[in-house]
Amino acid sequence: MTRKTPTRPYHHGDLKRALLEASLELIREEGVDALTVAEVGRRVGVSSAAPYKHFADRQALLGALAKEGNRRLGEAMVAATQGSTDPHEAFRLSGVAYIRWAAENPALYRIATDPAHVDYTATSHDVDAPEALKGSMETFWPELAALVRSGAALPASHPLVQQLQGRALAQGMASLFVSGVFASLGITTADAERIARAVTGEDVPATPRRSHPPPRRGSSAT
Structure with a gap:
């Protein structure tokens, strides 16, 4: 594999942000397994010691990426609900x-949802939830855990149970894309919007049929 030379040598500014952006670029190109603090520093063009002032080790870098991924995911969800009351x-x-x-x-999603890097007991977030989503983005997991551990009844109509149903559907569908199951069937990222709308209750109209055959068995997402 040819090692990339730094495309934007770092001089002054927010080194931590530059390292995170380089990390995102690296996992998009080569996957999470290729991520190291040293390689990220090399891509940014700083000394081998400089990145460790911000990230003590690979685990710390993964934790920062998980936080960044959840911030971006949260922003996407909030943007999608603008105007909805x-x-x-x-x-x-x-x-x-x-x-x-x-x-x-897919690569950032894996990191952002991995319990090794995410504290699901936390109730604070980097993204402010709009009023219509209050309680679903901010405190859902701790409240659900408390309800289940209490041994209380779990009627299907309970708001937390209904939210769990929706979240399970979304995460299950996301996993089918991220794991490569859909890719092995010729269902691509371009189809994500249509499928997501359909499984969440919307009648989605037909689109022109694609002519290319599905990929060979063994295809997977990065």
Whole structure:
């Protein structure tokens, strides 16, 4: 594999941000396994010691990427709900955005949803949830855990159970894109929007049929 030379040598400014952007570029091109603090520093064009002032090790870098990924995912979900005052419709639109974002950012999605890098007990986020999504983006996981651990009844109509149903659907669909299952069937990232809208309850009209055959068995997402 040919090693890339730094395309934007770092001189002054926000080194931490530059390192994160280089990390995102690296995982898009070569996958998460290729990520190292040293390689990211080399891409930015700084000394071998400089990146470690911001990220003590690979785990710290992955944690920062998880936070960045969740920030970007949250922003995509919030943007999708702008103008919606109906909580149910807002939740559906946020689910569509979730699936689409995961399909378009598979490597970062894996990091952003990995419990090794994400504290699911936290109730604070970098993205302010709009009023229509309050309670679904901010405190859902801790509240759900408390409900289940309490041994209380779990009626299908309970708001937390309904939210879990929607989240399970969105994460399941996202996983089908990220794992490469859909890619092996010739279903591409370009199809994510249509599929997401359909599984969240919208009747999606037909589109022109694609002529290219599905990829060979063994195809997977990066």
